Amino acid sequence: MHTVLYGLTPRQQEDRASFTAFVDDHLVPEADRWDREQRLSDSIVELLGKSRLLVPTLPTEAGGSGMDVETYGLLSEELGRGCGNIRNLVAVQGMVAHALLKWGTKEQADRWVPRIGTGETVGAFALTEPEAGSDARNGSMTAERTGAGFVLNGRKKWMSFGQRAGIFLVFARLEGEPAAFVVERGTDGFRTEPISGLLGLRASELAELTFDGCVVPESHLISRGRLTFDLLATGSLDYGRYSTAYGSVGLAQACLTASLEYTRERTQFGVPLRDHQLVRRMLTDMISSVEGARLLCRQAGVLRARNHKDAIRQTLIAKYVASRAGFAAANDAVQLHGANGIGPDFPVQRHLRDAKVQEIIEGTSQIQQLQIAEMTL
């Protein structure tokens, strides 16, 4: 059952129902397996591409479906309810494709964006380095001009879908300034190594990237100068943050639904678990934090749709609150499931592991505390 979300158009309500059906059919039955195997199936990536759900916010001619930003939030919630890895895949594809569309030349956009939108190839966003995470602006990867274009040297770490991607949007320092390049898999001097054994988002196919005298042609330079970090990188992270915020609501909703069902079915001391007052308190905390976080996401979505000047701050607030609500809800859901909560038969343990990651990606909770205070003050 969907909760009421005020102000949705009839079309948005229909879309929301179709996302629910898609997630129930294709994600919910497979998400635990993908988590165990630490890999998504190729078929789901193909299906998302064919359904124009990989980067739905792109125009149709660029491989999307022209989806409005509010509806994209609803999609992110549903994907997050079913599988955090798919939600992350869709976020990263959007980050890379929109950056190329907005900052690349027409030729660059025509060359790479539709391939990402349709799922012909997967994109990866390569900002974080082994020694520069929250302080990504001070990364040490370099690019230098050569006769043939640019030579890249350095390492990047924790790239979602870096194991699968064919196109990497890579940030480096060029003559002391930030710059962004496209590097294609198979380029000499560029290699990827899988990172496995993660706590959460285990099927996000993370990789570490090494660039060792990797030469890319001039045509692969997307942007250079201060705005490369101040607008391109931060704009991409803002897009990802909106998805993470809504996805955390979806995760929390999945935990709430599972907990309502479990505490109705399971009896201890002669009554269903949910008839114990302390259990009800936990359920109430989950119910109210899910609904509150959802409204913050909705507010961020409405402001984003209007290009409102407060949209970025509201998105930060939504992500900060929703990711914490997601972790708290998943923690309580595991508790309410008792031993079953940590066993393999219930997805709440996957949600708990995935929820922790939402407090780290697209800016940690601490960085968001700093940013929200700074923007508000």
Ligand SMILES: Cc1cc2nc3c(=O)[nH]c(=O)nc-3n(C[C@H](O)[C@H](O)[C@H](O)COP(=O)(O)OP(=O)(O)OC[C@H]3O[C@@H](n4cnc5c(N)ncnc54)[C@H](O)[C@@H]3O)c2cc1C
């Ligand atoms: C599953 C997963 C997927 C990812 N995917 C991508 C991707 O696709 N592309 C990409 O570029 N990166 C990706 N990342 C990296 C992610 O963006 C970074 O992990 C994140 O920015 C934090 O950086 P860090 O891990 O180096 O932590 P650090 O920056 O080292 O922080 C460690 C701790 O110190 C705290 N801290 C740091 N600075 C401050 C401060 N000024 N004040 C208070 N506390 C502070 C942090 O909050 C954190 O708790 C991914 C990470 C994960 C886990």
